[in-house]
Amino acid sequence: MSRISNAARIVLATLREIFDETAYDRFLRRTQMESSPAAYAAFWREKASSHERRPKCC
Amino acid sequence: MTKLLSIFGWGAVAALGALAVGVVALHRGEPISTLWLVVAAACCYALGFRFYSKFIAAKVLALDALRATPAERLENGRDFVVTNKWVVFGHHFAAIAGPGPLVGPVLAAQFGYLPGTLWVLAGAVFAGCVQDFVILLFSVRRDGKSVTEMAREEIGRVGGFVAYGAVIAILIIILAVAALVVVNALKGSPWGTFTIAMTIPIALLMGVYLRRIRPGKVLEVSVFGFFLVLLAIWGGQWASQTPAMAHIFTLQATNLAILIIVYGFAASAVPVWLLLAPRDYLSTFVKLGAIGLLAIGIVLVHPALHMPAVTRFADGSGPVFGGKIFPFAFITIACGAISGFHSLISSGTTPKLIARETQTRVVGYGAMMAESAVAIMAITAACVLQPGIYFAINSPAGVVGQTPVAATATISAMGFPVTVGEMQSLAHAVGEQTLFNRTGGAPAFAVGMAHIFSQSLGGERVMGLWYHFAVMFEALFILSLLDAGTRATRFMIQDALSHIYKPLGRTSWYPSILITSALIVAAWGYFLWQGVKDPLGGINSLWPLFGIANQLLAAVALCVATSIIIKTHRAKYALVTLVPLAWLVAVTFTAAWHKVLDPDPHVGFLAQARVLAAGPVTAATPKLIFNNQLDAALTTIFVVMVTLVLFESVRGWFGVLSGSREARLSETPFVMTHLLEEQA
Numbered sequence: 136m137s138r139i140s141n142a143a144r145i146v147l148a149t150l151r152e153i154f155d156e157t158a159y160d161r162f163l164r165r166t167q168m169e170s171s172p173a174a175y176a177a178f179w180r181e182k183a184s185s186h187e188r189r190p191k192c193c
Numbered sequence: 194m195t196k197l198l199s200i201f202g203w204g205a206v207a208a209l210g211a212l213a214v215g216v217v218a219l220h221r222g223e224p225i226s227t228l229w230l231v232v233a234a235a236c237c238y239a240l241g242f243r244f245y246s247k248f249i250a251a252k253v254l255a256l257d258a259l260r261a262t263p264a265e266r267l268e269n270g271r272d273f274v275v276t277n278k279w280v281v282f283g284h285h286f287a288a289i290a291g292p293g294p295l296v297g298p299v300l301a302a303q304f305g306y307l308p309g310t311l312w313v314l315a316g317a318v319f320a321g322c323v324q325d326f327v328i329l330l331f332s333v334r335r336d337g338k339s340v341t342e343m344a345r346e347e348i349g350r351v352g353g354f355v356a357y358g359a360v361i362a363i364l365i366i367i368l369a370v371a372a373l374v375v376v377n378a379l380k381g382s383p384w385g386t387f388t389i390a391m392t393i394p395i396a397l398l399m400g401v402y403l404r405r406i407r408p409g410k411v412l413e414v415s416v417f418g419f420f421l422v423l424l425a426i427w428g429g430q431w432a433s434q435t436p437a438m439a440h441i442f443t444l445q446a447t448n449l450a451i452l453i454i455v456y457g458f459a460a461s462a463v464p465v466w467l468l469l470a471p472r473d474y475l476s477t478f479v480k481l482g483a484i485g486l487l488a489i490g491i492v493l494v495h496p497a498l499h500m501p502a503v504t505r506f507a508d509g510s511g512p513v514f515g516g517k518i519f520p521f522a523f524i525t526i527a528c529g530a531i532s533g534f535h536s537l538i539s540s541g542t543t544p545k546l547i548a549r550e551t552q553t554r555v556v557g558y559g560a561m562m563a564e565s566a567v568a569i570m571a572i573t574a575a576c577v578l579q580p581g582i583y584f585a586i587n588s589p590a591g592v593v594g595q596t597p598v599a600a601t602a603t604i605s606a607m608g609f610p611v612t613v614g615e616m617q618s619l620a621h622a623v624g625e626q627t628l629f630n631r632t633g634g635a636p637a638f639a640v641g642m643a644h645i646f647s648q649s650l651g652g653e654r655v656m657g658l659w660y661h662f663a664v665m666f667e668a669l670f671i672l673s674l675l676d677a678g679t680r681a682t683r684f685m686i687q688d689a690l691s692h693i694y695k696p697l698g699r700t701s702w703y704p705s706i707l708i709t710s711a712l713i714v715a716a717w718g719y720f721l722w723q724g725v726k727d728p729l730g731g732i733n734s735l736w737p738l739f740g741i742a743n744q745l746l747a748a749v750a751l752c753v754a755t756s757i758i759i760k761t762h763r764a765k766y767a768l769v770t771l772v773p774l775a776w777l778v779a780v781t782f783t784a785a786w787h788k789v790l791d792p793d794p795h796v797g798f799l800a801q802a803r804v805l806a807a808g809p810v811t812a813a814t815p816k817l818i819f820n821n822q823l824d825a826a827l828t829t830i831f832v833v834m835v836t837l838v839l840f841e842s843v844r845g846w847f848g849v850l851s852g853s854r855e856a857r858l859s860e861t862p863f864v865m866t867h868l869l870e871e872q873a
Contacts, residue, residue, distance in 0.1 A: 175408030
């Protein structure tokens with residue numbers, strides 16, 4: 136049972152990393168901001184350039 | 194005792210793998226079950242990972258679990274972050290998996306299921322996985338530097354310049370060919386066009402939801418977006434059956450091409466949070482789900498492969514694309530076996546997340562194995578179709594005939610019987626007006642996928658929904674590739690232009706954004722237009738060009754890897770990268786020679802130009818002749834560029850081996866990790 140829950144936790148963590156949710160959490164911690172439209176806008180101001188430069192494979 | 198068990202266990206895996214590969218390779222006549230393909234692939238991957246990647250990790254790369262990675266040393270909570278290895282694996286796989294491993298194997302199925310299967314398995318285990326693994330590790334040891342920077346530092350300025358040029362060229366060709374695949378999948382299809390058109394407002398809605406309503410809740414909004422997309426697929430059926438809507442959404446290839454070019458320009462100029470990011474999230478969500486579903490479907494249904502093991506078209510007379518099995522099977526299937534583009538991902542975001550060097554094995558080698566498994570699924574989806582149907586869908590009208598009667602007669606005469614009635618009832622089942630001349634691989638893959646899915650869920654009644662789900666899933670991530678690729682190329686061009694005029698390098702300066710976006714979109718739009726207007730269907734000329742460019746980039750990456758291995762005084766192990774490099778050079782240079790100089794007009798660009806010049810002259814003839822000459826020139830430039838890198842690399846290797854040149858590496862110095870202490 137614990138193996139299943141561990142696997143489920145890793146899958147969720149993977150999805151959160153792929154979908155930038157973890158990156159947003161890290162941003163909130165680093166900047167000591169509360170989640171809000173303004174904080175999310177600031178997150179994207181910081182992230183936009185690296186996200187745009189990220190190549191996607193064919 | 195454990196060792197004995199291990200020997201016995203791996204011996205059984207090897208024996209089972211040999212049996213499965215033997216059945217796949219030697220069985221003739223009756224159709225075989227796809228399970229043989231699945232077992233052969235699973236055993237090859239297991240053996241490759243257990244033995245070959247372990248050998249590379251221990252002997253060639255000497256992975257060091259005690260050496261701190263850039264994620265630990267430079268951790269900033271932004272780009273450099275220590276991350277769980279399975280999370281990095283998922284992240285890396287999501288970045289490398291695109292439409293390539295789906296489309297290439299479907300096209301190469303014209304040679305039969307065997308050549309593609311053998312190349313995907315051997316190519317991945319001995320070349321593709323190795324490239325991704327070694328480039329990832331070398332980037333980790335250089336603070337996450339890109340392959341172009343490593344080429345400059347380890348080979349020289351020529352290597353860096355060529356790698357940079359190759360990346361821009363390959364991106365432009367990829368974007369054109371990907372857009373052409375979407376055009377060919379959506380032309381004359383109101384259902385598909387409606388569904389894909391709806392994904393644009395869905396992505397915008399997701400962007401606004403994330404920005405204003407629930408900031409950062411990406412998984413939640415992706416699930417919401419996914420349900421909206423399913424609704425759009427269902428709505429597409431309604432649109433296709435409502436005359437007024439069907440009229441609006443039934444578009445010719447040229448109209449679709451114009452719309453995609455306009456979309457590409459607009460999407461690259463709007464803020465990233467509004468369209469690029471939500472579309473990216475949605476496409477990744479659908480992509481991971483669809484690949485998982487297809488894997489489950491193939492194992493559960495395990496349909497029979499109707500395509501012969503090797504078709505008569507190995508001699509180069511195939512209707513899908515011109516050229517013999519060697520070298521064209523090996524450049525048509527790129528991403529499923531080896532893809533130079535992966536070296537950009539392996540030296541991009543991924544190395545900045547790796548917690549320990551030892552994890553590069555599972556992430557670099559392992560994720561490429563998963564990508565290769567996707568290519569095996571694509572071969573399966575294409576080969577479960579009756580061969581006559583496969584060829585009727587994938588053959589351009591310019592080759593097999595303009596009318597359904599002519600096309601079925603030509604294909605049947607080739608030895609693959611198919612009737613107009615069969616094609617009509619299949620088109621009706623999937624909700625299309627016709628499935629003839631739907632080149633590009635995506636429609637054939639979608640029909641195969643719908644065939645497999647409908648056997649396990651819902652039967653024939655829902656085949657149309659499954660078909661359009663598959664088309665939507667391919668088109669969705671091709672459109673996000675267009676968007677992301679245009680932006681990534683724009684940044685590279687802006688970097689280069691900043692040396693001429695500084696403000697052009699400012700990524701927030703709108704005139705620069707608009708000028709460089711227009712430049713990139715014009716470049717891939719030109720090749721897209723060329724493909725749409727090509728009498729041979731476009732894929733015949735553009736896909737080999739993409740394959741050659743992609744494999745040549747892999748050759749550059751393998752030159753970088755070989756240079757580093759030789760400089761680290763492990764020359765006796767350099768064969769690990771030298772053998773795939775030699776194979777790629779042989780394949781791509783031969784393919785390039787054929788594409789430029791082959792006297793067969795279905796293969797050679799210049800021969801095609803000569804035939805056009807000698808034939809009846811229409812208003813389009815001069816343009817078509819110029820396009821063929823341009824493709825020939827581009828192929829020649831690719832080969833010359835890579836020859837320069839090879840020459841520079843070989844000079845460097847001999848210099849180091851003979852002692853006349855210092856083996857200077859640009860690795861960051863060893864720093865002991867603290868992660869082990871923290872864990873303890």
